[in-house]
Amino acid sequence: MEPIKSFELSKEYLESLQDSIEIQNNSFIIESFEGANVADIASLLDELNMDEAIYVLRLLPATTAADILIELDEDSLIQVIRELETTELAGLIDQMESDDAADILILMPTKDREDVISHLQEKEKSANILDLLRYDEDSAGGLMAKEFIRANKNWNVVQTIEEIRRQAEKVEKIYSIYVVDNRQHLLGRVSLKKIILASSDTKISDIYEPELISIPTHMEGEEVAEIMRKYDLESVPVVNAKNRLVGRITVDDILDLIREQSEEDIQAMTGISADVEESDSIFRISKARLPWLLIGVIGGLMGAKIIGFFEVGLSKYIALASFIPLVAATGGNVGIQSSSLVVQSLASKSVFDDTPWQRFIKGLLIALVNGVVLATFVFLVVVFIYGFESIFGFTIGLAMFCVVLLSSFMGTVTPLVLDRFGINPAIASGPFITTANDLLGLSVYFGVAMLLLKL
Amino acid sequence: MEPIKSFELSKEYLESLQDSIEIQNNSFIIESFEGANVADIASLLDELNMDEAIYVLRLLPATTAADILIELDEDSLIQVIRELETTELAGLIDQMESDDAADILILMPTKDREDVISHLQEKEKSANILDLLRYDEDSAGGLMAKEFIRANKNWNVVQTIEEIRRQAEKVEKIYSIYVVDNRQHLLGRVSLKKIILASSDTKISDIYEPELISIPTHMEGEEVAEIMRKYDLESVPVVNAKNRLVGRITVDDILDLIREQSEEDIQAMTGISADVEESDSIFRISKARLPWLLIGVIGGLMGAKIIGFFEVGLSKYIALASFIPLVAATGGNVGIQSSSLVVQSLASKSVFDDTPWQRFIKGLLIALVNGVVLATFVFLVVVFIYGFESIFGFTIGLAMFCVVLLSSFMGTVTPLVLDRFGINPAIASGPFITTANDLLGLSVYFGVAMLLLKL
Numbered sequence: 001m002e003p004i005k006s007f008e009l010s011k012e013y014l015e016s017l018q019d020s021i022e023i024q025n026n027s028f029i030i031e032s033f034e035g036a037n038v039a040d041i042a043s044l045l046d047e048l049n050m051d052e053a054i055y056v057l058r059l060l061p062a063t064t065a066a067d068i069l070i071e072l073d074e075d076s077l078i079q080v081i082r083e084l085e086t087t088e089l090a091g092l093i094d095q096m097e098s099d100d101a102a103d104i105l106i107l108m109p110t111k112d113r114e115d116v117i118s119h120l121q122e123k124e125k126s127a128n129i130l131d132l133l134r135y136d137e138d139s140a141g142g143l144m145a146k147e148f149i150r151a152n153k154n155w156n157v158v159q160t161i162e163e164i165r166r167q168a169e170k171v172e173k174i175y176s177i178y179v180v181d182n183r184q185h186l187l188g189r190v191s192l193k194k195i196i197l198a199s200s201d202t203k204i205s206d207i208y209e210p211e212l213i214s215i216p217t218h219m220e221g222e223e224v225a226e227i228m229r230k231y232d233l234e235s236v237p238v239v240n241a242k243n244r245l246v247g248r249i250t251v252d253d254i255l256d257l258i259r260e261q262s263e264e265d266i267q268a269m270t271g272i273s274a275d276v277e278e279s280d281s282i283f284r285i286s287k288a289r290l291p292w293l294l295i296g297v298i299g300g301l302m303g304a305k306i307i308g309f310f311e312v313g314l315s316k317y318i319a320l321a322s323f324i325p326l327v328a329a330t331g332g333n334v335g336i337q338s339s340s341l342v343v344q345s346l347a348s349k350s351v352f353d354d355t356p357w358q359r360f361i362k363g364l365l366i367a368l369v370n371g372v373v374l375a376t377f378v379f380l381v382v383v384f385i386y387g388f389e390s391i392f393g394f395t396i397g398l399a400m401f402c403v404v405l406l407s408s409f410m411g412t413v414t415p416l417v418l419d420r421f422g423i424n425p426a427i428a429s430g431p432f433i434t435t436a437n438d439l440l441g442l443s444v445y446f447g448v449a450m451l452l453l454k455l
Numbered sequence: 456m457e458p459i460k461s462f463e464l465s466k467e468y469l470e471s472l473q474d475s476i477e478i479q480n481n482s483f484i485i486e487s488f489e490g491a492n493v494a495d496i497a498s499l500l501d502e503l504n505m506d507e508a509i510y511v512l513r514l515l516p517a518t519t520a521a522d523i524l525i526e527l528d529e530d531s532l533i534q535v536i537r538e539l540e541t542t543e544l545a546g547l548i549d550q551m552e553s554d555d556a557a558d559i560l561i562l563m564p565t566k567d568r569e570d571v572i573s574h575l576q577e578k579e580k581s582a583n584i585l586d587l588l589r590y591d592e593d594s595a596g597g598l599m600a601k602e603f604i605r606a607n608k609n610w611n612v613v614q615t616i617e618e619i620r621r622q623a624e625k626v627e628k629i630y631s632i633y634v635v636d637n638r639q640h641l642l643g644r645v646s647l648k649k650i651i652l653a654s655s656d657t658k659i660s661d662i663y664e665p666e667l668i669s670i671p672t673h674m675e676g677e678e679v680a681e682i683m684r685k686y687d688l689e690s691v692p693v694v695n696a697k698n699r700l701v702g703r704i705t706v707d708d709i710l711d712l713i714r715e716q717s718e719e720d721i722q723a724m725t726g727i728s729a730d731v732e733e734s735d736s737i738f739r740i741s742k743a744r745l746p747w748l749l750i751g752v753i754g755g756l757m758g759a760k761i762i763g764f765f766e767v768g769l770s771k772y773i774a775l776a777s778f779i780p781l782v783a784a785t786g787g788n789v790g791i792q793s794s795s796l797v798v799q800s801l802a803s804k805s806v807f808d809d810t811p812w813q814r815f816i817k818g819l820l821i822a823l824v825n826g827v828v829l830a831t832f833v834f835l836v837v838v839f840i841y842g843f844e845s846i847f848g849f850t851i852g853l854a855m856f857c858v859v860l861l862s863s864f865m866g867t868v869t870p871l872v873l874d875r876f877g878i879n880p881a882i883a884s885g886p887f888i889t890t891a892n893d894l895l896g897l898s899v900y901f902g903v904a905m906l907l908l909k910l
Contacts, residue, residue, distance in 0.1 A: 232707035300781025321776035326755025
C-alpha cells in the first residue's frame with residue numbers, strides 16, 4: 001500500500017505516521033503537518049503511544065508544539081508532561097498564554113510545577129502564572145488569562161494602536177479593548193471596529209462604552225458561562241474586589257467548560273464514577289462503573305430484606321409480588337422527572353424563581369394531579385381488565401398514589417438540599433438517591449398493602 | 456413603600472414597573488430602562504403579562520425593542536408576535552440581523568410570515584430572510600446570518616476599512632473579515648487585528664490566512680458547535696456546494712444552541728415530553744409529564760402480567776419475589792450506564808472511534824467482567840449472609856449475570872440504532888426503552904429461576 005502523503009484525520013494516515021516515526025522519517029512528518037490545524041494534530045497524537053507523541057512534539061517548532069499540547073486529551077497530556085524534561089516543558093510554556101499555562105501546570109505535583117516556573121524566560125509570565133494558580137480552577141480567576149489589551153481613557157486612538165502592536169504577539173485574539181483609569185479601575189470597553197473607524201486623534205474617553213458586565217474573580221465558572229450566553233459575550237473582563245481589571249475570560253474556554261460540565265452532570269446521573277470515555281480500556285471502564293452498580297445491588301439486597309419482612313402477608317396474597325415492578329418503576333420515573341426540572345432551573349437561577357417553599361407547594365400539587373390520574377388508571381386496569389377484587393385494586397392504586405407523592409417530594413427536595421450544601425444537584429438523579437427512593441417506595445407499598453388487606 | 460427608581464432585576468422593581476404601566480407613567484419606564492441591558496429587560500418582560508409587555512415594547516425605540524424581542528423566552532415571544540400589528544412587527548424586524556429575523560418569523564404561520572416580509576423596508580433584507588427560511592432550522596444554513604464583512608482579495612487595507620464603514624451599522628460584531636475571489640469563492644480570513652496593524656496600501660491577498668475551516672449549509676447545528684469548540688472559533692464562514700460564501704455563524708448562537716440541546720437531551724432521558732420549565736403552570740407541567748409516566752405504568756402493568764404467569768412457581772418459592780427489585784434496578788443501572796457512554800461518544804464523533812462491531816465486543820467484555828463480579832457478590836450475600844440454599848443463591852446470581860449482559864447489550868445497541876435512523880440517541884436512556892428493558896429483565900429472571908429451581 002502506498003503510504004498517505006499529506007495530513008488527514010484518518011486511520012490510514014495514523015498508520016503512515018506511526019511507520020514514519022518508527023523509521024525516523026522526520027521530513028515526512030514535518031511536511032505532512034504543514035497547514036494542519038493544531039487541534040487536529042492533537043487528536044492524532046491522542047491516538048499515538050506516549051513515546052511516539054513525544055517524538056513528534058520534539059520535532060516541531062516550540063510554538064506549534066505548545067499549541068498542540070494545550071489541545072491534548074487530559075489523559076495524554078498528563079503522560080506527556082510527566083515525560084518531558086523540565087527545561088523542555090518550560091520552553092513550551094513560554095509560548096502559551098497564561099491561562100493555558102496554568103491549566104497545564106495545575107496537573108503537576110507542586111514541586112515539579114515550581115521547578116518549571118523557575119525555568120521560564122519572562123519574569124512577568126512567571127508572576128502571572130503564579131497569580132492564576134492561586135485561584136480555584138473552576139472560578140473566574142482560574143478561567144481568566146492575563147493577556148489582553150488595556151487602554152488608558154486618556155489615550156487617543158494612535159496610542160491605543162501602538163499598544164495593540166506592542167502586545168500583538170502575546171494576545172492572540174483581541175475582541176475588545178478594556179478601558180481603565182490611572183489606577184487600573186475598569187471603566188468600559190471599546191471594540192476594534194470603533195478603533196478602526198475613528199480618526200487617529202480621537203480620545204478613548206470619547207468613544208468607549210461604559211462596561212456594565214464584569215465578573216468578580218471568585219464567581220463560579222458555570223455562572224460565568226450563563227452570563228456570557230445570556231448577554232452574547234465573546235469575552236468578559238474580570239475584576240478584583242477593588243474593581244481593578246485583573247484578567248479576561250474568552251468564549252473558547254467557556255465552550256470547553258460547558259462540555260466538561262454537561263459530561264459531569266450526565267456521569268453524576270448515570271453513576272459512572274471516574275472521568276471515563278468509551279475509548280478507555282475495558283478494565284478502566286469496568287472499574288469506573290462497578291462502584292455505583294454495587295450501591296444499586298446493595299440497595300436491591302436491602303430491598304429483598306424489606307420484602308422478606310412482609311413474606312407472610314405476601315404468601316397469603318401472592319399477586320402483590322406482581323405489582324412490585326410497577327410501583328418501583330413509577331416511583332423512579334416520578335423522582336427523576338421532579339429532580340431534573342429542579343436541576344434545570346438551578347442551572348439558570350433567576351431572581352424571579354420560586355422560593356423553595358413555593359417550589360415545594362407546586363411540586364406537591366403536580367404530584368397530586370399526576371398521582372390521582374395514575375392511581376385511577378391503575379385501579380381501573382387491575383379491577384376491570386385484570387379482574388382482581390376491588391379492595392386489591394384500591395390497595396395498588398392507593399400505594400401508587402402514595403409513592404408518586406413521596407417520590408415527587410424526594411425528587412424536589414433532594415437537589416435543593418444538595419445545591420444548598422454546594423454539591424452538584426445532578427447527583428439527585430443518580431444511583432445513590434434513586435436506590436434510597438426505591439427502598440422507601442417498597443416500604444410504603446407493602447405498608448399500605450398490609451394495612452388495607454389486613455395481612 | 457417608596458417605589459424603586461432605577462432598573463434592577465428584582466421582584467420589587469418588577470412591581471414598580473407593573474404599577475407604572477397601570478398608571479401609564481411612561482417617563483418612569485423609559486428613564487429607568489436607560490443603560491439597562493436588553494437581555495435583562497427581556498427577562499423582566501418575560502415576567503409581565505402579554506398586554507404589559509407589549510405596552511413596554513411600544514414605548515421603546517424600535518432598535519431597542521427589536522433587540523429585546525430577540526432575547527424573549529420562546530413562550531412570551533410567540534404571544535407577543537401574535538399580538539403585534541404586521542407593520543409594527545415589520546418595523547422591528549427591519550432592525551434585526553437576518554438570522555434573528557428568520558428565527559422569529561419561523562414561529563409564525565406561513566401566511567402571516569409572508570405578510571410581514573412584504574412590509575419590510577429593505578428588499579435585500581427580505582431576500583436574505585427568505586433565503587435563510589429555506590434551510591432547516593437546526594442546520595448551519597438555519598443558524599447563519601447574512602450580515603458579515605467580506606473583502607475581495609484584490610482590495611487593499613483602505614478599501615477594506617471603507618467596506619467596514621459601509622456595513623458598520625448592519626454588522627454589529629465583526630470578528631473576522633472573510634476574503635473572497637471575484638466569483639465569491641471563500642479564500643480565507645483576515646483578523647481585525649491584522650487590518651489595524653497593516654499599512655494602508657497593503658493588499659488583502661498579502662495578509663489573509665487561507666481559511667481551512669468552513670461549514671457547508673447542510674451541516675447539523677450540533678456538529679457546528681463541536682467544530683467551533685474544538686478549533687476555538689468565535690465565528691465560522693458558511694459556504695454552499697460551490698464553495699461560495701453565503702453566511703457566517705457566530706458563537707453566541709452556538710451557546711444558545713448548546714443550552715437548548717442539553718435541555719432536550721435531559722428531557723429525552725427523563726421523559727418530559729414538551730418543552731416545559733419549572734415556572735410553567737401546574738397543569739402544563741402535569742400534562743407534559745403524564746404521557747411518559749403512563750408508558751411506565753403500562754409497562755409495569757405488563758410486568759404484573761409476566762410475573763402473574765409465573766405465579767404457581769412463585770408461590771412455591773416465595774423468596775423469589777424479594778429479589779425482583781434487585782434484578783430490575785441492576786438491569787436499569789447497567790442499561791443507563793452503557794447507553795450514556797455511547798451517547799457521549801456519539802456527541803463527539805471521531806474517525807478514530809470504534810466501529811459498531813468493536814463497540815459491541817467491548818461492551819460485551821465489560822458486561823462479562825461486571826456481571827461476574829456482581830453475580831458473585833450477590834451469590835455470597837444470599838447464601839452466606841441471608842442463609843438461603845446455595846441453589847437459590849446460584850439462581851439469583853445467574854439471573855443477575857444474564858440481566859447485566861442483556862441490559863448492557865440493549866444499552867449499547869439501542870442508541871447506535873437510533874442514531875443510525877437520525878433519532879436523538881439520548882432517548883435510549885428515557886422511559887420507553889427503560890420500560891422495555893425492565894420487561895425483558897423480568898422475563899429473563901423468572902425464566903432462569905423456573906429452569907434452575909425446576910418450578
